Amino acid sequence: MAIAVEQFFLDPSYRGTLQRQLQERVTDAILAGRFRPGERLPSSRGLARHLGISRITVTLAYTDLVANDYLSSRGRSGYFVSDSAPRPPSFPIPVRTASTVDWTRAIGQRMPEPKILNRPEDWRGYRYPFIYGQTDARLFDHQNWRKCALQALGTRDFAALTEDSYGRDDPQLVDQIIRHILPRRGIVADPSEVLVTMGAQNALWMLAQVLLTQRRTAVMEFPCYPALREILEQSRCNTLDVAVDGQGLPPEDVPPDADVVFVTPSHHCPTSATMPVARRRALLERAEAHDFLIVEDDYEFELAFTNAPSPALKSLDRAGRVAYLGSFAKSLFPGLRLGYVVAPEPLIRELRALRSLTLRHIPGHIQRATAYFLAQGHYDAQVHKMARAYRERRAVTEIAIQTNGLTLAGASGFGGSSFWMQAPDGVQAATLADRLRARQVLIEPAGAFFGTGRDPETHYRLAYSSITVTDIPEGIRRIAEEGRALGHTAA
């Protein structure tokens, strides 16, 4: 039996080549049982005429389908659905029914509702996106990433790509982290002291699981990275906030009964305050005196461009009290979900066992591609390029902030990718953000950094990692304008 050309049509909204669309039409029809084994496909000439496309496109699609065993070619007789093509299922598809289970009761452990995002999903469509933590396509070295990823897809890396590696990490990535990244932070480590994680979120979560119990006390900075707050709340340990000042966390305010202290010394999240070396030493001494551990989140360390970067807290740690946490979210991209923990071996061993239990290992391809990106120097070039662009954007933003009379709430000697800002008197940051959104400007109200019920509703974060330098002045001007308008209404 011959399949009629009328069974074929093209979807103008299809995102992909004509050849691929044609192939999908055929495979979908075979899998749905509409085209059956032995049936003849239309001639390439006839189908091309019917669809108004070139004959070579049809021929290429057919050839590929033969290679994949959907079609078979019988010389001059044409193309047929292959006898060994995948079959549709032989049983009828039931109708969907609603669950009658009482899920409120059935769910044993309720998770905290994830915080609502401060930015719309389509943020790339906005002209003035002062948003944090996403990748700037203008700065990311996509071409070399593709090259490295393609290399990691090669035959030589077949095992690294495909194997179930249970608890193991890619030795090439661990080697690169140890030789290439940690020395810049003043950290020396052995492979047994490094664990690769699914980004910083996964690292913080695992550290909280392994180090905390319901009888232990975790100290966090106030304000604080919202994801850490959620993780600690869910772990059910006791938590204590310690307010930061212009130099980050004051060590003398850490209570003696602390078990684990979570800090961001290079630049505090979100105020960007950098902890001076004297304070770092004092914090380590206090940890030794009161026997607590420290988790150092060194996020964005690559972006220390306003001054020479200070070495990590971990590099001053002689007693092995610090678990150090790095991430590729900012230097590469957050969708990669790649980070690492550097800590004494007994702790790494426990974290590895937890990782094995929860997800086994990090996908091999991601690890190997990153190892190549590091080994071939692209990481350094990338970080260098970003730092240069951010320095320029930061300078332009700073001038615009002054010119327009906006209020800085924190300053940093570090760099980074954002400013910590205060809304005008009587103006709620969330209201300001809402009003600005209608004017193509995105800013991030900072409530989540303070925690539920403790938001002064006065702060916002102004990030320059996803906005062009030329758009910054006008964006800031609009923020000031809306701020003044709202301030007048409030007064």
Next chain:
Amino acid sequence: MAIAVEQFFLDPSYRGTLQRQLQERVTDAILAGRFRPGERLPSSRGLARHLGISRITVTLAYTDLVANDYLSSRGRSGYFVSDSAPRPPSFPIPVRTASTVDWTRAIGQRMPEPKILNRPEDWRGYRYPFIYGQTDARLFDHQNWRKCALQALGTRDFAALTEDSYGRDDPQLVDQIIRHILPRRGIVADPSEVLVTMGAQNALWMLAQVLLTQRRTAVMEFPCYPALREILEQSRCNTLDVAVDGQGLPPEDVPPDADVVFVTPSHHCPTSATMPVARRRALLERAEAHDFLIVEDDYEFELAFTNAPSPALKSLDRAGRVAYLGSFAKSLFPGLRLGYVVAPEPLIRELRALRSLTLRHIPGHIQRATAYFLAQGHYDAQVHKMARAYRERRAVTEIAIQTNGLTLAGASGFGGSSFWMQAPDGVQAATLADRLRARQVLIEPAGAFFGTGRDPETHYRLAYSSITVTDIPEGIRRIAEEGRALGHTAA
């Protein structure tokens, strides 16, 4: 100042092109501070002669280093270390010190020691690897996987690759799972009822966290998938084993106080028993009568080649009591770490919140590459090819088992990728495996399926997913030979 050619050397053990090695030499030296900004590199002619390589290789390496801002080209004067090349760190590197922390005390929650692997890391070097769950390079469609991965690395998918997508999944992958995979299992689902996971391990772990507490009871099959046993032990719920027979789990043996029952109905892990439809209905009725939930692990469903596959338990579930779990570990490869859960929306919502907390989301690239592989029909062709090869291998293995008088411990009408075997009387499976290893044969003693202290030491798994059909008879012959030799010693 000029950099002398003597600073360059080649490492014959380097795995990569000459050009890449040369680039790494230069970037390493710049980052270590050995080559400084403004210094002149050797001429391409001089360096090529010194290293005994072609001049074009040196020129290509230099050109790439210019593009990445490590070098600058000054026309006829040659190549220099760029003034804006990345700088080495400015502080001295400390020496490594041992941790003085008492980690036995500091670790709050100890994780179960992951089970020791039953196979050597270098299993690919063995001639007769009857090992389970790894990818066969002869069967995997590596070429089309590369094509799809490369497509997912393109500019059009930049956001899918790079973005922090918080709790969201790739809509294209979810769509493919719903339209392309679930219908073959008789399952109809809405996107809100699907969650992408880091493989089956992650799915089972999350389900245990959300559904179980210390006051609830989980039922598992006996023997049972070892990773599930570890997950349930660590979750601290009550656990009960129910022994399977030749038709899988007997529903009437599930105690009425069960809260969650973990089953592998399509083919029981590890005995490969298939649960008949009547039992499936009985299990669902019992779940309704005693108000328990069911987690259906439908692993390897793609390999149902000996009979037409029966629809999933989930497809018979009118009350919404079943959480269905699928994985791409067998059909694609385990290093991908990709799986999914299909369950009622209130449960998916909790699982999603837990996933956000523990690791945020699954890497975008992996999701999109898989979506393309599915959409373009490669997945079906792949599964088809595997099933065909496995069918042949299974038949040859079965004949060799009979010819050599080995003892089958379980039979299956399903297919799959392994046989469940019993060692000869008086012979420990682990001893047999050890002896065989010296003879290039790898089999998997099955102690982990029974749990600590309950291993009869009599069973092993014989997988044919990683051995060529031509090597099977000789491999089986050696197993029989060693078994007889050990049996004589035991007698």
